[in-house]
Amino acid sequence: MFTNLYINIEARGIKTGFSFLNERAGFDISESPIAYNANSSFLDSFIVGIANTLYVSIFGIVFSTILGVIIGIARLSKIFLVSKLASTYIEVFRNTPLLLQILFWYNVVLVALPNPKQSIQLGADMILNNRGFSVPRPIMEEGFSFVIIAFFASIALVVYLSKVAKRKFEKTGVNTFLLPWNILILFSIPLLVYVIAGNPLSFDDPVLQGFNYKGGMTYTPEFLALAFSLSIYTATFTAEAVRSGIEAVDIGQKEASSDLGLSAYQSLKLVILPQAIRIALPPIISQCLNVVKNSSLAAAVGYPELVTIFSGTALNQTGQAIEIILMTMSVYLCISLIISLVLNYVNKKLEIKGR
């Protein structure tokens, strides 16, 4: 079998080995979070691909989790219309292929948006048209690093305060309600530093020039279609995980907590959620892996992530299929390995201890 491989590779005049990575790639990439042009090497295009994959995946993970948790809770609502709407949402978006949803948003909805001259204005300087969604780009000036430091410092302060409160609770049984204080700390300290440092943040607004908007940050229709459908599709699975997590908590737990005199909020926070999370979190984490893997469907709309750039364009240019596809696969394998390590860690943390 491997002799066949050698004969075939020689007959097609394909080079072998990974030396091609240092050669000039010679193609442009429409959007890239890091510096890249046609003179960059194939290795650079590989890195751009990974960066774009992670970029769109993080978008998908964040929005699908938020949406999924909301829909999952709504599904269990006692209000008839809310739970019906949530279950219809799950039924429809779960049972149609993701690729169909991506193509639908890309070819039907986003194409139907007006051209740049008749753009839809959403709030201040947010512009939606058929070339994408433009928002002001934040520019960090000198001194902004202080704001970031202040932000992390306030997070540390909040963590410290809650530890102190917990110790006090364990010692004396007096519960300190910290939430408003925490919010105040998280917002006020960075804001104060921001003002003292002299407003070190400015925005580059998108401006109409000729036929298109220049400046600002533009999310292309490819990115929007992909991120949007990934979030909507994955949210249905997250919602189901959340629902089954909450439903799995025995009804006696809720009754017992109200017998103990806990308020609805206390019983949710102290009794129901800790048990529901143990069941719901593992499937939600494995949905993150699915988002990363499903982002490869970008190949259908041409968003330049790993599969599109590297297994598509770079493969066509070099013909070194084996090396390129193995490299692509190993990136996904690494990501899946990391996610399963996280999952194992979380499972261990959530395990019921003792008994």
Place this chain on the structure above:
Amino acid sequence: MAIYEIEQSQKSPTNTKGPIKWVLDNLVATPTHVIFSFLILGLLYITIPPFITWAIIDANFIGTTKASCTGDGACWVFIIHKMDFFIYGFYPESEIYRINWVFGLSIIFLLLFKYTGKTFKAKIALFSLFPIIAYFLITGGSFGLVEVPTDKWGGLMLTLIISSIGIVVAMPVGIILAFGRQSKLPIIKSFSIVYIEFVRGVPLITILFMGSVILPMFFPEGMTFDKLLRVLIVVTLFQAAYVAEVIRGGLQAIPKGQYEAADSEGLSYWQKMLIIILPQVIKVSIPNLVGNAIGLFKDTTLVLIIGLFDLLTMVGLTSIDSHWTGFATEGYVFVGFIFLIFCSGLSRYSKVLEDRLNTENR
């Protein structure tokens, strides 16, 4: 002596049962209920009527050309006109009756399968007979049928072929992989683990690329290897890893006593696994197995990216037809609707199956 009269029974007050009670309980029980109910009614009001107007009231159903579509609504004429294309792809028009035969036969076989009762051999015979007949009918080239090459296959028919073969063939492969993962032989065990984790860690599209680009390189020159066959192999191997993982979950749910009891009965390994363990595993794994099958059915749309003409590809192909431009929306809605019916049908069926196989608490 007191005389007791039987009191006439009264109608229950309207606020404890009936539609009014339902509305009071479910829509307007508390202020929060009222706010949410009105918000959602508003949302439904701005989305549903326009959709119905587009899809039914303003839509055109009758006609033969683009000119028949005059209203602002959907042009279902396009779907009806292209229906053969959506279902059979490029399959020659004169041979389409063969596909209809296969569709018809599948229903007859399903009914036969259902009413043969518990005769296991008859079921096996039916189960193996159908694919053979379907294969000869669809490919042709024998029994006086014209041969239809696989690059002419397409549409719903191709989607169903890929997904059903993938689902059915992946079952035994996946079961063997799951057994392999529990094996005490280190080579078999490590091979199964590496295989399952590798396949589950990479996206299907990269495996499809591997099948379409790398696989041909391993075969001697001149030996061409049908594209559809390559996709079928790849899809089956992909699905097998997921089936193996589901079966593994099922295996873990089987109490140890079952293994020990089978061993003390003197059963061999395969007798123990196939007669005692597997039936119980399948029973507890049904929901996840069906879930995976639905996943594969949706994932068959990915063959679009490597250039096969499945149901979803047909939307793109038909909407660039110069006589029928601009009807992509109708195409996507139609194809989405087909997937919706198939997938939610399957998941409903899995619930029925689950209840039927649930032998506890009878």
